[in-house]
Amino acid sequence: MKYTSLWLHQSAEGGGALVSTDASVPTASAVIENAVRELETAVPLKGEQVRLSLSGEQSLGVEGYALTKTAEGYTISACSEQGLIYGAFSLIRQKRLGLTEELSVTEVPKNPLRMLNHWDNMDGSIERGYAGESFFFEKDTIVINERTKDYARLLCSLGFNGIVINNVNVKGEACRLIDEKQLPRVAELSALFASYGIRLYLSLNYAAPVEDASVGSADPLNEKVAAWWEKKFNEVYRAVPTLGGFLVKADSEGRPGPFSYGRDQAEGANMLARAVKKHEGLIIWRCFVYNCQQDWRDLKTDRARSAYDYFHDLDGRFDDNVILQIKNGPMDFQVREPVSPLFGQMPKTNQMIEFQIAQEYTGQQRHVCYLIPWFKEVLEFDTCVLGEGKEATVRDVVSGRLFSRAAGGICAVTNTGNDMNWTGHDLAAANLYGFGRLAFDPALSAEEIATEWIRLTYGDDEKVIENVKKILMMSWPAYEKYTAPLGIGWMVVPNTHYGPDPDGYEYSRWGTYHKATCREIGVERNAGGTGYAGLYAGPLASRFEKPETTPDELILFFHRLPYDYVLHSGKTVIQHIYDSHFEGVSDVDEMAALWEALEGAVEPGAFRRVKERLDYQREHAREWRDVINSYFYRKTLIADDRGRELY
Numbered sequence: 001m002k003y004t005s006l007w008l009h010q011s012a013e014g015g016g017a018l019v020s021t022d023a024s025v026p027t028a029s030a031v032i033e034n035a036v037r038e039l040e041t042a043v044p045l046k047g048e049q050v051r052l053s054l055s056g057e058q059s060l061g062v063e064g065y066a067l068t069k070t071a072e073g074y075t076i077s078a079c080s081e082q083g084l085i086y087g088a089f090s091l092i093r094q095k096r097l098g099l100t101e102e103l104s105v106t107e108v109p110k111n112p113l114r115m116l117n118h119w120d121n122m123d124g125s126i127e128r129g130y131a132g133e134s135f136f137f138e139k140d141t142i143v144i145n146e147r148t149k150d151y152a153r154l155l156c157s158l159g160f161n162g163i164v165i166n167n168v169n170v171k172g173e174a175c176r177l178i179d180e181k182q183l184p185r186v187a188e189l190s191a192l193f194a195s196y197g198i199r200l201y202l203s204l205n206y207a208a209p210v211e212d213a214s215v216g217s218a219d220p221l222n223e224k225v226a227a228w229w230e231k232k233f234n235e236v237y238r239a240v241p242t243l244g245g246f247l248v249k250a251d252s253e254g255r256p257g258p259f260s261y262g263r264d265q266a267e268g269a270n271m272l273a274r275a276v277k278k279h280e281g282l283i284i285w286r287c288f289v290y291n292c293q294q295d296w297r298d299l300k301t302d303r304a305r306s307a308y309d310y311f312h313d314l315d316g317r318f319d320d321n322v323i324l325q326i327k328n329g330p331m332d333f334q335v336r337e338p339v340s341p342l343f344g345q346m347p348k349t350n351q352m353i354e355f356q357i358a359q360e361y362t363g364q365q366r367h368v369c370y371l372i373p374w375f376k377e378v379l380e381f382d383t384c385v386l387g388e389g390k391e392a393t394v395r396d397v398v399s400g401r402l403f404s405r406a407a408g409g410i411c412a413v414t415n416t417g418n419d420m421n422w423t424g425h426d427l428a429a430a431n432l433y434g435f436g437r438l439a440f441d442p443a444l445s446a447e448e449i450a451t452e453w454i455r456l457t458y459g460d461d462e463k464v465i466e467n468v469k470k471i472l473m474m475s476w477p478a479y480e481k482y483t484a485p486l487g488i489g490w491m492v493v494p495n496t497h498y499g500p501d502p503d504g505y506e507y508s509r510w511g512t513y514h515k516a517t518c519r520e521i522g523v524e525r526n527a528g529g530t531g532y533a534g535l536y537a538g539p540l541a542s543r544f545e546k547p548e549t550t551p552d553e554l555i556l557f558f559h560r561l562p563y564d565y566v567l568h569s570g571k572t573v574i575q576h577i578y579d580s581h582f583e584g585v586s587d588v589d590e591m592a593a594l595w596e597a598l599e600g601a602v603e604p605g606a607f608r609r610v611k612e613r614l615d616y617q618r619e620h621a622r623e624w625r626d627v628i629n630s631y632f633y634r635k636t637l638i639a640d641d642r643g644r645e646l647y
């Protein structure tokens with residue numbers, strides 16, 4: 001059986017296409033062979049010729065392409081093989097979308113790095129994985145099969161150029177993938193991805209040299225430690241010359257790091273960066289560093305501040321082959337968070353943004369939650385670091401454009417696993433597709449991307465396009481409405497992070513509190529509180545300082561307010577909570593009805609799979625609504641002004 005994501009699907013009518021390559025194209029490169037094969041098999045070219053030319057305009061850079069319609073067919077030109085393969089996939093997409101009449105497309109990807117992070121463990125499990133098990137690992141060994149090839153092709157078709165194959169939590173045997181015994185298979189995998197223009201990266205255990213009795217330390221300033229890594233990287237690159245580099249989670253959630261030796265994050269990252277520099281490797285260093293042993297009684301510590309506090313003053317100290325990977329918000333992939341204040345405030349440091357399409361906190365691929373509108377908001381957010389009126393969006397920071405940085409980009413914790421449809425929920429594939437497209441071209445709108453995905457997946461039936469688009473576009477706002485209100489976050493069951501549990505994390509060590517009493521709720525993060533609001537650039541800092549100028553959707557993130565506080569919407573906090581939870585549930589009912597109306601218009605298996613999940617989502621949204629509303633009713637004893645039932 002073939003997988004069900006249809007943009008992967010190969011056309012049966014492809015035969016007979018003529019593909020010619022121009023003289024400037026060197027033969028036998030795996031990437032070019034792939035481009036040609038894709039064109040020959042994936043779209044019916046009906047006698048049209050496709051000319052591939054490597055003499056593209058210089059302005060196309062290493063990864064851009066130009067695609068034009070000619071009398072005989074099409075020309076794809078680029079300056080590199082990678083550009084040609086993107087052009088080939090673009091042509092396939094345009095053909096499928098029926099856009100080739102006047103075709104003239106020139107595209108240069110806006111982000112240098114466009115990556116997926118797998119949180120796959122070598123035993124085959126996936127941390128926060130909701131689409132089955134790993135297809136990279138089984139019983140501590142690397143798996144390479146047809147599916148791996150399909151995956152490389154799928155990611156390339158979306159414009160990804162990097163992939164981290166293993167979990168950032170590298171536990172167990174110290175080295176694992178960088179062990180000598182694993183390297184031949186890593187090399188095979190790396191070569192396979194490289195043939196699609198995708199570089200492989202590995203997550204590292206920072207403490208690996210501790211296991212070596214002759215070193216026994218991971219202190220970044222200890223010469224023996226640096227020498228250990230240098231030797232290790234020499235060995236790794238000898239076996240895997242195409243490796244992109246390494247991703248490191250250090251000093252976070254029990255993972256070791258430079259702090260254990262009294263060193264800072266720059267000292268830790270640079271030591272690795274220097275060891276890998278001669279191999280042109282990158283060190284991608286995560287900023288998800290915070291104290292996860294907090295005492296809930298401690299009112300001073302604020303987890304939201306921690307990445308900023310640990311990293312901001314290190315600006316200019318990181319080597320050029322280090323990129324800081326920063327989660328989109330200061331906490332952890334909640335349905336709504338402010339944008340991390342680190343973006344734009346470290347002009348002398350490479351930064352990349354980390355999103356999560358795995359939906360850990362947004363329905364775990366059992367609820368539909370199309371996240372692209374949310375990611376768009378984050379990327380378009382003006383960090384105000386150039387002052388009022390001079391745009392300095394997150395998108396221009398991470399692409400490197402704003403501060404002329406050579407490295408940077410965008411990545412997401414992936415939502416793929418070995419389920420037959422790759423993503424568990426069929427509609428979750430829109431997040432994978434959408435994230436890839438957005439990383440390549442952040443100017444695309446969430447709606448355009450949704451329409452493309454729907455047409456490539458379900459075809460051109462107008463009603464299908466309309467209804468599925470509505471479902472996708474309603475889904476993230478709906479999820480926000482029926483879960484945690486006004487930017488407060490969490491309220492989930494501990495550990496699994498799934499389902500409502502309003503006080504689940506209230507008295508825990510994780511630093512994620514809402515502090516609801518019978519009178520007020522929220523965390524004071526202005527100057528009178530933890531000072532978090534003041535970490536933003538001037539105009540933003542003043543906006544977030546006062547509730548009157550803080551947007552409603554984040555108001556309880558920044559301020560502690562009484563339940564009868566009147567929001568910009570004109571509603572009180574408590575009435576907003578009640579209303580939005582009822583609304584969220586009716587939105588899901590509407591989404592389910594929109595899908596049901598497509599019976600017969602969508603392939604029956606796909607129809608049934610999505611229907612089952614939506615039926616479940618309707619129930620689960622009710623559970624969320626009733627638990628959250630009752631929680632607040634019981635705390636406040638304030639009745640709903642529309643007299644609806646509270647428990």
Ligand code: GCW
Pocket residue numbers: 119127128168169249253288332
């Ligand atoms: O909040 C946490 C997730 C962990 C994850 C961590 C991280 C991989 O619940 O499962 O660990 O974020 O981003 O490192």
